[in-house]
Amino acid sequence: MPQIPTPLQIAGSLATFHPDLRLIGPDALAGRHPGEHEDNLGAGVVAQPASTAAVMALIDWCRQNGVSIVPQGGLSGLVGGGVSDAGQVILTSIRLNRIIAVHLEEETVEVEAGVTLEALQAALAPHGLTTGIDLGSRGSATIGGMVSTNAGGILAFRNGVMRHQILGLEAVLPSGALFSDMTRVVKVSAGPDLKQLFIGGEGAFGFVTKVVMKVEPLRPHRAVALLGVADAGRALQVAARLRRHGALVLEAAEMMWPRYLRDHAALKGFDLSWLEDDAAVLLVEISAQSADHATTLLEDELAAIWDEADIKGAIFAQSSEQARRFWDLREDSGFYFSAFPQAPSFDVSLPPTLVDGYVVEITSRLRSIGIGYDAYIYGHIADGNLHIALATPGPLPSDTKQLVEDAVYHGITACGGSFSAEHGVGLDKRQAYLAHADPGKQALARQLKSLLDPDGLFNPGKVPF
Numbered sequence: 001m002p003q004i005p006t007p008l009q010i011a012g013s014l015a016t017f018h019p020d021l022r023l024i025g026p027d028a029l030a031g032r033h034p035g036e037h038e039d040n041l042g043a044g045v046v047a048q049p050a051s052t053a054a055v056m057a058l059i060d061w062c063r064q065n066g067v068s069i070v071p072q073g074g075l076s077g078l079v080g081g082g083v084s085d086a087g088q089v090i091l092t093s094i095r096l097n098r099i100i101a102v103h104l105e106e107e108t109v110e111v112e113a114g115v116t117l118e119a120l121q122a123a124l125a126p127h128g129l130t131t132g133i134d135l136g137s138r139g140s141a142t143i144g145g146m147v148s149t150n151a152g153g154i155l156a157f158r159n160g161v162m163r164h165q166i167l168g169l170e171a172v173l174p175s176g177a178l179f180s181d182m183t184r185v186v187k188v189s190a191g192p193d194l195k196q197l198f199i200g201g202e203g204a205f206g207f208v209t210k211v212v213m214k215v216e217p218l219r220p221h222r223a224v225a226l227l228g229v230a231d232a233g234r235a236l237q238v239a240a241r242l243r244r245h246g247a248l249v250l251e252a253a254e255m256m257w258p259r260y261l262r263d264h265a266a267l268k269g270f271d272l273s274w275l276e277d278d279a280a281v282l283l284v285e286i287s288a289q290s291a292d293h294a295t296t297l298l299e300d301e302l303a304a305i306w307d308e309a310d311i312k313g314a315i316f317a318q319s320s321e322q323a324r325r326f327w328d329l330r331e332d333s334g335f336y337f338s339a340f341p342q343a344p345s346f347d348v349s350l351p352p353t354l355v356d357g358y359v360v361e362i363t364s365r366l367r368s369i370g371i372g373y374d375a376y377i378y379g380h381i382a383d384g385n386l387h388i389a390l391a392t393p394g395p396l397p398s399d400t401k402q403l404v405e406d407a408v409y410h411g412i413t414a415c416g417g418s419f420s421a422e423h424g425v426g427l428d429k430r431q432a433y434l435a436h437a438d439p440g441k442q443a444l445a446r447q448l449k450s451l452l453d454p455d456g457l458f459n460p461g462k463v464p465f
């Protein structure tokens with residue numbers, strides 16, 4: 001058995017390795033925040049390249065020395081895809097953070113992988129542009145991480161997910177060779193689109209270094225409201241009406257089911273007295289020509305559909321600060337982890353019109369397991385993406401865990417949905433991948449993995465490719 005090198009040995013070997021490579025060793029890493037998973041920094045050695053050449057040289061060194069690599073970006077991933085262990089090297093994009101070019105008329109941008117979503121949005125804003133994708137984790141999520149998880153977020157119902165935003169991509173393969181396809185155009189009909197392998201590849205097929213991305217006009221004049229709705233069907237009715245209106249653009253349709261709403265509002269001191277009964281809440285945001293116009297249009301449209309959609313109360317944000325408070329209710333979603341540490345959580349998608357039936361079924365299925373479980377449910381309703389967290393601390397005993405997963409995933413793929421909508425597979429959804437991903441697709445992914453990474457160097461132990 002070859003000896004696994006210690007973090008100190010790896011750090012020592014790489015100390016003066018390449019002028020564009022900075023190394024953070026175990027001592028300097030102690031006490032650093034590990035991001036969304038406590039074991040992200042377990043390797044104890046972080047390589048921070050500032051150029052593609054340094055990435056290539058490092059990967060070549062790792063290959064020659066049999067050291068496996070864990071790619072990382074902003075560490076905001078929610079499925080343990082960035083977890084690392086002693087004997088491995090963390091390869092982070094943090095210093096690959098240049099915005100290379102903004103092509104104003106083309107509405108495209110070329111960026112390095114470590115640029116955060118928020119930094120890109122800030123750089124585009126003075127040009128009257130923004131990204132066509134947006135996430136609550138915008139301050140830490142990097143473009144490279146978002147490519148690797150095929151991130152979705154708030155605008156996916158209109159613009160698609162990360163896959164639909166990426167025109168070109170550069171990555172370094174496990175062999176150390178460069179894959180370069182920095183296409184700047186939408187139309188390419190020249191064989192299969194091989195860069196798709198890295199989009200949603202979760203760091204298993206190589207390290208993404210640069211991309212070309214679509215961007216879109218910034219629409220700063222907004223109106224935001226919270227509406228009481230009986231169910232997802234009514235919420236979709238409202239969203240559909242707003243989407244079809246010629247003078248406004250629907251920017252968000254986010255839903256929170258009663259338990260999520262009630263507990264979060266109580267924690268935040270958010271007044272829900274305007275809300276009838278035990279309704280769910282739909283957050284809608286629209287943009288229009290001016291802020292006043294946006295407010296009038298939203299009020300008029302909701303008044304017009306009020307009875308038909310059985311709206312159970314509404315409040316309109318009167319200032320950007322109030323709009324932020326509305327959004328905090330939806331985006332500060334990790335609140336339940338303080339009451340229920342490691343609460344088991346899920347991220348599923350299904351055709352939006354099937355959401356109500358699914359919510360009724362899982363609620364009853366979860367209640368019938370053992371002591372009975374209740375769930376916090378919220379999500380991006382217009383594209384059918386639900387986040388579900390049990391109101392119970394985790395981890396669950398393995399037999400109960402299996403029953404819960406069976407309850408949550410039952411019928412999801414059969415109805416055309418997914419057991420993992422936007423967070424990826426990582427460590428946490430491995431079993432779900434094996435149980436629910438199409439066996440033919442799994443076999444092809446494994447073949448591709450063994451072709452590109454025969455030594456299993458890239459992000460081993462995560463998605464079972």
Ligand SMILES: Cc1cc2nc3c(=O)[nH]c(=O)nc-3n(C[C@H](O)[C@H](O)[C@H](O)COP(=O)(O)OP(=O)(O)OC[C@H]3O[C@@H](n4cnc5c(N)ncnc54)[C@H](O)[C@@H]3O)c2cc1C
Binds near residue numbers: 422
């Ligand atoms: C509050 C909050 C809200 C969120 N909201 C959303 C949401 O609305 N929609 C959504 O989709 N996600 C959401 N997420 C999840 C998370 O932000 C995304 O998964 C994001 O895409 C991860 O980006 P990252 O840079 O943090 O990647 P990391 O967490 O560092 O890594 C994620 C995965 O990508 C791989 N990876 C990272 N960089 C590279 C690279 N350069 N090359 C190859 N592989 C790489 C890693 O190995 C890992 O498998 C949210 C997270 C939080 C904490």
